[in-house]
């Protein structure tokens with residue numbers, strides 16, 4: 001369903017507040033552009049936080065931010 005609502009932008013990136021991330025993986029799973037992954041490293045709470053290794057893949061659709069239960073993601077576009 002998120003694809004129906006998707007609006008894309010040519011230049012976009014996300015900022016993830018790693019300390020708030022609990023590694024639920026929802027943002028990774030629902031990113032329609034495969035732009036997110038969980039890091040190998042852990043944050044200070046012991047979780048593997050979401051990261052955006054390649055900002056060039058991001059299209060600013062905001063699906064990740066909408067899905068995050070911790071409100072840890074901000075989208076810039």
Ligand code: SF4
Nearest residue numbers: 031058059061062064
């Ligand atoms: S804004 Fe959209 S394309 Fe960018 S990381 Fe989030 S879900 Fe993926």
Ligand code: SF4
Nearest residue numbers: 021022024025027068
């Ligand atoms: S949805 Fe939020 S809490 Fe879950 S992995 Fe992504 S950034 Fe972390």
